[in-house]
Amino acid sequence: MNLQRKGMPDIFGVPFSIPCFLRGASRLGSDFQSKVFGSPAAFGPERAVRNEAMLSTLQTFQFYTRDTSRIMDQIKSDPMNKRDMEYYRENISKVKSVDEFMSDYRLYSYAMTAFGLAEQVESRGLIRKVLESDIDQPLSLVNKIGDDRYRELYKAFNFTGKTTEPAAQSASQIDRITEAYSEYRVVASNSARQKLDAYATGIASVKSVDEFLQSSAVFDVAMAAVGIDPAYASKSFIRDVFTSNVADEAAARGDNRFVELKAMFNFQPDGTAAPGGVQSKLEMNETMRRYYDEKNLLSSPASAMNDIEYWRMKMPSVRSVDQFVQDPRLLDVALRSVGLDAGIQSSEFVGNILRSDPDDPDSALNQMADTTETDRLIKSQYRELRALFDFRSDGSLAAGMASAIDPANETSMFDEYLKLNASRSASSDRVATSLYKIGVVNIETVSQFMRNKNVYDYALKAYGIDPATASRTEIMNVLRSDPGDPKSYAVKSGDPRFVALAAAFNFDESGKIADKRTAQNDKAFSDTIDRYAKSVAEEPSALQKQVIEKTTNAYREAIADVISVKDFVSSKVIVDYVTAAFDLKDLKLTPSKLSEVLTSDLDDPNSLINRMDDKRLRELRNAFQFNSFGGIDRADGGVQSKADRIMVEDFFLRQKYEEQAGAESEGARLALYFKRSAENIKTAFDVLAEPALLKVIQTAVGLPAESGQADLEAQARMIEKRVDFESFKDPEALSRFINRFVALWDSQNGGGAGGFDAAAIILGGGGGDGSLGIF
Numbered sequence: 001m002n003l004q005r006k007g008m009p010d011i012f013g014v015p016f017s018i019p020c021f022l023r024g025a026s027r028l029g030s031d032f033q034s035k036v037f038g039s040p041a042a043f044g045p046e047r048a049v050r051n052e053a054m055l056s057t058l059q060t061f062q063f064y065t066r067d068t069s070r071i072m073d074q075i076k077s078d079p080m081n082k083r084d085m086e087y088y089r090e091n092i093s094k095v096k097s098v099d100e101f102m103s104d105y106r107l108y109s110y111a112m113t114a115f116g117l118a119e120q121v122e123s124r125g126l127i128r129k130v131l132e133s134d135i136d137q138p139l140s141l142v143n144k145i146g147d148d149r150y151r152e153l154y155k156a157f158n159f160t161g162k163t164t165e166p167a168a169q170s171a172s173q174i175d176r177i178t179e180a181y182s183e184y185r186v187v188a189s190n191s192a193r194q195k196l197d198a199y200a201t202g203i204a205s206v207k208s209v210d211e212f213l214q215s216s217a218v219f220d221v222a223m224a225a226v227g228i229d230p231a232y233a234s235k236s237f238i239r240d241v242f243t244s245n246v247a248d249e250a251a252a253r254g255d256n257r258f259v260e261l262k263a264m265f266n267f268q269p270d271g272t273a274a275p276g277g278v279q280s281k282l283e284m285n286e287t288m289r290r291y292y293d294e295k296n297l298l299s300s301p302a303s304a305m306n307d308i309e310y311w312r313m314k315m316p317s318v319r320s321v322d323q324f325v326q327d328p329r330l331l332d333v334a335l336r337s338v339g340l341d342a343g344i345q346s347s348e349f350v351g352n353i354l355r356s357d358p359d360d361p362d363s364a365l366n367q368m369a370d371t372t373e374t375d376r377l378i379k380s381q382y383r384e385l386r387a388l389f390d391f392r393s394d395g396s397l398a399a400g401m402a403s404a405i406d407p408a409n410e411t412s413m414f415d416e417y418l419k420l421n422a423s424r425s426a427s428s429d430r431v432a433t434s435l436y437k438i439g440v441v442n443i444e445t446v447s448q449f450m451r452n453k454n455v456y457d458y459a460l461k462a463y464g465i466d467p468a469t470a471s472r473t474e475i476m477n478v479l480r481s482d483p484g485d486p487k488s489y490a491v492k493s494g495d496p497r498f499v500a501l502a503a504a505f506n507f508d509e510s511g512k513i514a515d516k517r518t519a520q521n522d523k524a525f526s527d528t529i530d531r532y533a534k535s536v537a538e539e540p541s542a543l544q545k546q547v548i549e550k551t552t553n554a555y556r557e558a559i560a561d562v563i564s565v566k567d568f569v570s571s572k573v574i575v576d577y578v579t580a581a582f583d584l585k586d587l588k589l590t591p592s593k594l595s596e597v598l599t600s601d602l603d604d605p606n607s608l609i610n611r612m613d614d615k616r617l618r619e620l621r622n623a624f625q626f627n628s629f630g631g632i633d634r635a636d637g638g639v640q641s642k643a644d645r646i647m648v649e650d651f652f653l654r655q656k657y658e659e660q661a662g663a664e665s666e667g668a669r670l671a672l673y674f675k676r677s678a679e680n681i682k683t684a685f686d687v688l689a690e691p692a693l694l695k696v697i698q699t700a701v702g703l704p705a706e707s708g709q710a711d712l713e714a715q716a717r718m719i720e721k722r723v724d725f726e727s728f729k730d731p732e733a734l735s736r737f738i739n740r741f742v743a744l745w746d747s748q749n750g751g752g753a754g755g756f757d758a759a760a761i762i763l764g765g766g767g768g769d770g771s772l773g774i775f
Contacts, residue, residue, distance in 0.1 A: 057667035057742040057749075064661045064672060069613070075656045084110050085649055092645055093638045098131050098159050101639065114651035115153045131159045146689050148680060152651075155523060156644045166513045168443040168505055172560060173516070177504050178433050180462040185429060187464070189300035195221055196288050196302075206278050209242045209271035222264065225290040226257045229469035242267040264290075285310045289329070294468070296461070299425035301418070307333055308414055318404055321395035325351045336424070337417040338384045353382050354391045388413055432458055446479045446511035459504065463497045474498075479507050484517070484564035484631025503563040517625075517632040519562040521641065524623045529555075531581035538682065551577060565630035569595050582620045598626045602646040622647050667745035670696050671738050678728040684716035687723075697723060699748065700741040 064071060075081055088110045095101045102108050102124060112121050120127065126141075130150050133142035142154045169177070198217040206212050213219060213235045223230040223238075240246045242265065247258035264287055266274035279287065285306060292303040311333050318324050325331055325347040332342040335350070349364075356363035365386055369375045388409045390401060397404055405413070436458040443449050450456060450472060457467040460475070474493075481490035483503040490502040508514040520528065532555075533540065533548050540548060555577040562568050569575060569591040579585055589597070597617050600609035609621050622643035627633045633642070640648070654676070662669030674696040680686065687693045698705065701722040707715060727733040 057665045057746045060665040060668035061671045061742050092640050095639050114648045115149045157639050166515050168513050170516050177462050184462050189302050193302040207273050209239050225287050226261045243271050299428050304421040321351045321354045321391050337413040338381045340381050355393050355395050444513050446476050446507050463500045478502050480509050480511050482631050515634045517634050528581050535580045565595050565598050565626045582616050671742050681725050684719040696741050699744050
């Protein structure tokens with residue numbers, strides 16, 4: 001019975017079958033097992049006792065792939081390798097330039113070895129140009145050279161990075177705090193309106209001082225309106241303010257707040273409400289005005305509406321110009337509605353204008369200067385003001401007039417007031433933002449921050465903290481905090497506003513400016529974007545490019561706000577993006593497992609990242625700068641990050657591992673290198689760029705060495721006709737391809753068990769675990 005396997009390739013032109021294999025095995029006799037599978041000693045702990053001359057390339061390859069961890073441990077513990085790794089680990093952080101790096105031969109040769117460039121150590125001019133290239137420029141040497149080893153060497157260092165001096169805030173942090181300030185203005189205005197609505201409802205039902213004290217909606221607003229923090233106000237003392245003369249005693253000491261508080265409400269000495277209630281509607285409106293003022297919200301839309309309500313209550317009782325101009329709130333609304341500032345204009349002059357007869361050339365209005373453009377503008381504004389009112393030349397109203405202003409004029413005035421108030425509010429915010437930006441660039445310590453009122457007030461308000469009531473000691477401690485450290489002052493406070501404030505600035509624990517904490521440095525960020533784009537498509541369509549751009553912009557915004565690993569794993573935008581970028585979908589990582597990966601210590605052999613032994617997870621871990629407690633490590637300002645230093649160490653050990661295999665079998669070394677590199681082979685030109693890869697392909701598919709004399713296009717066509725690069729993504733297909741290579745390598749180079757190893761490979765298909773899979 002012919003047991004030849006369907007689809008099985010021929011070996012050297014001879015169809016392979018089990019009978020054929022068994023006939024060969026009988027000729028091998030008692031040496032069969034040791035020849036094909038290796039003797040027990042060959043796979044034992046003492047590699048030195050192996051009879052290397054008798055091992056085939058396949059057996060050597062199997063030995064190195066089957067027992068990788070133990071071999072790596074042996075290589076790592078080798079005294080010479082250990083000294084080299086320790087020297088690099090201790091000294092690379094001291095390097096500040098390419099010159100320093102290349103002048104230290106031990107550092108330089110270690111890195112070159114790690115990237116498989118040991119033979120290029122003396123090509124210093126070339127390596128310098130590579131390290132000083134700009135990877136963003138398509139024509140730079142690192143991009144033109146066409147060899148990924150040089151590209152990876154370049155990416156492992158930061159010799160050309162655009163370094164910046166430490167600052168209290170980066171440009172992006174300033175942008176985010178100004179956005180937060182704008183949001184604060186809207187949120188604060190809405191919040192104030194809601195609190196004042198609750199106040200209006202509450203104060204209407206208050207019948208005594210005790211009820212006043214028991215209603216937080218009333219008490220908190222009343223205290224804030226006179227500049228008292230309700231959280232620290234003594235209610236027993238406030239009771240005495242309303243029922244005794246302690247307010248006068250406080251005033252005698254220079255504190256008028258309690259006198260003002262007492263005057264705002266109508267309580268009798270026994271603590272009960274006076275006839276007519278604790279507050280009239282007009283008094284309530286005045287309290288609200290004071291509240292808006294204390295909260296720096298006078299220019300808010302809600303405050304403007306409160307002013308209009310005041311106008312509607314007060315204006316019907318105004319019967320003369322003098323009454324009108326003596327009320328600053330009424331005067332302010334009227335002047336601002338025509339673009340004039342009540343803080344600049346004289347109430348006496350305004351009164352003269354309102355008494356003016358527009359048709360009288362000698363009136364105050366017509367006598368105003370109009371020489372300059374500014375003069376003419378102001379005169380036109382006063383003319384508009386005069387037209388709003390119906391005052392007579394003696395300042396009185398005609399008999400029978402219900403109001404000094406026509407309803408239509410009043411409505412028009414309110415519209416203009418609200419419109420110009422919004423403009424004034426925006427202008428005020430722009431001024432505050434400009435003063436902040438001017439001030440913050442000169443801040444170098446927390447103490448300077450605390451002394452600069454423009455900076456201090458703006459920053460605290462941006463995160464919803466009231467500068468008037470905040471503890472300055474508390475704010476100083478917050479600014480010195482690491483927002484990602486669970487033990488820091490800001491985090492332990494349990495107040496998210498404090499965490500946000502700490503994250504907005506770059507102060508160290510001593511209160512001095514330091515490098516910004518970022519979840520990803522620029523280099524890692526660019527690499528992640530490249531990975532994501534390739535995960536969508538190698539050559540994306542126009543529509544795919546739009547998707548890539550949209551998702552990348554969302555990722556950019558999300559990762560910029562990350563201050564801890566908790567933020568990272570909580571963001572679906574971030575998790576989805578990096579899962580695609582680092583090809584992690586099959587792992588189905590839970591938030592807790594992802595968090596553990598991102599905080600694993602790469603130097604600790606027992607950490608999760610090292611126990612899992614997954615290249616993708618190591619690359620993910622290397623791409624971010626989280627520390628063991630989930631915070632973010634500051635950049636150390638060196639030419640290589642800790643993650644890149646560990647990556648170089650991994651590469652160094654890998655090279656030593658392949659070199660050791662190569663000392664026993666050059667074919668095994670080529671096979672190991674090909675296995676490692678296969679995932680990056682996309683086209684025949686990737687193969688042609690690396691002699692080692694080309695040698696494996698030529699051997700495996702039977703291309704003669706002379707084929708290398710053809711032009712590159714012709715060589716590429718020959719390779720692409722014979723090799724399906726896409727199949728290398730399948731571990732089993734890749735394993736079969738490599739096993740075919742090692743079999744043919746032995747047959748061509750006189751390896752150990754030669755043809756019978758080849759037979760075993762093709763019969764068993766070559767398992768991914770290194771086993772032959774015959775039985």
